[in-house]
Amino acid sequence: xxxxxxxxxxxxxxxxxxxxLCYPDLVREAVTAALDDAGIxxxxxxxxxxxxxxxxxxxxxxxxxxxxxxMGSLGKPVLKVETCxxxxxxxxxxxxxxxxxxMADIVLVVGSEKMSEGDGQATMTTxxxxxxxxxxxxxxxxxFTMQSMEWMYRFGIPxxxxxxxxxxxxxxxxxxxxxxxxxxxxxxxxMDDVKNARxxxxxxxxxxxxxxxxxxxxxxxxxxxxxxxxGRKPAWIRGLGFRGEEFFYGESDKAVWMSATExxxxxxxxxxxxxxxxxxxxxEIYNPFTYQEMIFYECFGFCPRGEAPDxxxxxxxxxxxxxxxDPSGGTLCTNPIGATxxxxxxxxxxxxxxxAGERQVEGAKLALSHAMGGVDQFNxxxxxxxxx
Amino acid sequence: xxxxxxxxxxGQVTVPYELALGRTWSAFYDFLKDERIMGKKCGKCSxxxxxxxxFCPRCYVDMDEWVEVSQEGVLETWxxxxxxxxxxxxxxxxxxxxxxxxxxxxxxxxxxxxxxLNDFDRVRETVKLGGRVRAVWNPEKRGNILDxxxxxxxx
Ligand SMILES: [Zn+2]
Numbered sequence: 187x188x189x190x191x192x193x194x195x196x197x198x199x200x201x202x203x204x205x206x207l208c209y210p211d212l213v214r215e216a217v218t219a220a221l222d223d224a225g226i227x228x229x230x231x232x233x234x235x236x237x238x239x240x241x242x243x244x245x246x247x248x249x250x251x252x253x254x255x256x257m258g259s260l261g262k263p264v265l266k267v268e269t270c271x272x273x274x275x276x277x278x279x280x281x282x283x284x285x286x287x288x289m290a291d292i293v294l295v296v297g298s299e300k301m302s303e304g305d306g307q308a309t310m311t312t313x314x315x316x317x318x319x320x321x322x323x324x325x326x327x328x329x330f331t332m333q334s335m336e337w338m339y340r341f342g343i344p345x346x347x348x349x350x351x352x353x354x355x356x357x358x359x360x361x362x363x364x365x366x367x368x369x370x371x372x373x374x375x376x377m378d379d380v381k382n383a384r385x386x387x388x389x390x391x392x393x394x395x396x397x398x399x400x401x402x403x404x405x406x407x408x409x410x411x412x413x414x415x416x417g418r419k420p421a422w423i424r425g426l427g428f429r430g431e432e433f434f435y436g437e438s439d440k441a442v443w444m445s446a447t448e449x450x451x452x453x454x455x456x457x458x459x460x461x462x463x464x465x466x467x468x469x470e471i472y473n474p475f476t477y478q479e480m481i482f483y484e485c486f487g488f489c490p491r492g493e494a495p496d497x498x499x500x501x502x503x504x505x506x507x508x509x510x511x512d513p514s515g516g517t518l519c520t521n522p523i524g525a526t527x528x529x530x531x532x533x534x535x536x537x538x539x540x541x542a543g544e545r546q547v548e549g550a551k552l553a554l555s556h557a558m559g560g561v562d563q564f565n566x567x568x569x570x571x572x573x574x
Numbered sequence: 575x576x577x578x579x580x581x582x583x584x585g586q587v588t589v590p591y592e593l594a595l596g597r598t599w600s601a602f603y604d605f606l607k608d609e610r611i612m613g614k615k616c617g618k619c620s621x622x623x624x625x626x627x628x629f630c631p632r633c634y635v636d637m638d639e640w641v642e643v644s645q646e647g648v649l650e651t652w653x654x655x656x657x658x659x660x661x662x663x664x665x666x667x668x669x670x671x672x673x674x675x676x677x678x679x680x681x682x683x684x685x686x687x688x689x690x691l692n693d694f695d696r697v698r699e700t701v702k703l704g705g706r707v708r709a710v711w712n713p714e715k716r717g718n719i720l721d722x723x724x725x726x727x728x729x
Contacts, residue, residue, distance in 0.1 A: 205580040205582065206578060206580055242587075245585055245586075245587050305660050307659050307660065308659065308660035308661060311659065311660070311661065316593055317593070317595055317599055317625075317718075317719070318625045318683065318719055319683045321663050321664065321718075321719050321720065322664070322668075322670040322671075322683055322684060322685055323659075323670070324653065324655040324657065324659055324662075324670055325659050327653075327657070328653050328655055328670055329653075331653040332651045332652065332653045332670065332672060333651070335651045335652065335653065335703065336650060336651035336672070336703070339651070339703040339704065385656070386657060387653050387654065387655055387656075387657065388653075388654050388694065432631050434625065434680070434683075435672070435681070435683055436650070436672045436680055436681025436682060436683050437623065437631070437680045437681070
């Protein structure tokens with residue numbers, strides 16, 4: 187895995203609709219918070235990694251130019267990485283690679299999106315191929331609904347049971363977001379609210395779907411030497427995995443989803459994890475859609491295939507359950523896409539360093555973070571621990 | 575203190591493109607003109623892929639053999655779309671679907687129609703996962719994916 191790498195600081199904006207800040211200022215809000223959290227200044231940073239969604243999202247191309255000042259990169263090497271929804275995990279991995287290689291001591295990683303400025307679903311549509319599939323695209327809800335329907339059919343999950351479990355995930359995530367001062371959507375919802383919400387793409391309803399958020403996240407990666415010198419309690423990177431599959435939807439099996447399964451499998455091998463449900467203390471899963479979260483539980487080995495709804499309904503993944511998932515309120519309550527995967531990692535780091543405030547999972551020592559990108563095409567996982 | 579007001583500027587970016595389909599995909603649309611759905615077969619793993627590929631994504635070898643697949647297949651999954659999205663080509667409501675055409679080894683993305691789509695409860699009774707559907711051709715061939723007008727449920 188290369189040299190040891192620590193996360194020594196994280197920063198997030200207040201996520202939501204942020205017309206009070208232009209886009210670069212939004213980025214700076216997260217960078218400033220991360221530097222403060224790490225107790226360092228820009229002079230300590232050796233390099234900067236940035237990631238966002240495709241340029242169509244806010245209509246400005248190659249945002250590493252736009253944010254050069256805001257992300258404090260003047261006079262420093264800059265890398266831009268983008269993998270659609272999984273961007274936040276990809277840039278985290280990139281920060282890890284840079285420090286693990288020994289070529290940098292401290293790297294700043296920044297992810298951001300200002301969804302209120304563009305048309306998120308139109309941008310998603312441009313990710314589909316132009317010759318065969320784009321004609322039938324219905325943004326993210328269309329594809330994620332197709333995947334969820336296929337998964338329920340494959341494993342014989344009754345529609346009612348799937349509905350009940352998905353509603354409980356929505357209720358839990360919304361409850362959790364009440365504990366997170368950064369979250370975009372902060373309101374309590376009931377099972378009935380979710381089940382009676384407006385249909386988006388049947389059976390997916392409004393409260394099964396994430397919002398479109400403005401927000402940024404910054405994370406500071408450091409070598410063991412630099413982390414020791416700074417002297418604050420770090421989160422250590424224990425394992426990471428990233429996998430992709432075919433571009434055309436329909437060419438690979440999305441009900442068992444190789445890329446999600448193997449990205450987690452790779453991260454587990456590196457971290458020495460054999461029984462993730464028992465060994466992990468908390469997980470931050472990229473869940474823009476309630477139903478899809480259950481497919482991730484299965485791919486990540488939290489439960490057998492086809493049984494995620496049973497585990498959800500038992501309360502396994504709720505606050506106080508065996509493996510609490512998304513104590514931050516998750517992607518379901520906050521989704522500035524280019525930042526979202528990095529927020530998952532930042533939240534995992536906060537958990538294992540005991541800095542998660544009201545949303546802290548008591549005594550968390552090992553945490554999984556994740557993001558998914560494209561038309562169900564890429565998945566990335568990073569595992570952090572309180573010890574190396 | 576009065577609530578802060580912030581200025582917004584409206585903008586739009588419009589860029590023209592000319593996208594080449596290349597040899598394999600041009601041929602696919604030539605076959606569609608004759609109302610034939612053609613896939614490519616991999617000489618190594620023997621999978622037949624529709625849309626056809628110039629090379630097998632898993633074996634990374636050229637796919638040279640054209641194979642005609644059936645115009646009927648199994649509905650692997652679908653979604654009822656009744657929300658307008660920017661630049662949508664098809665009028666709502668419509669059904670996006672993944673269809674495993676007989677003789678192929680991949681899901682083909684198209685639409686299911688030919689039934690009354692306005693009443694969702696009736697749609698659910700007609701359109702079934704695992705059910706069979708059949709291609710209905712557009713009499714006019716324009717060289718795009720709607721040369722197959724839609725797939726209709728086979729009862
Ligand atoms: Zn092959």
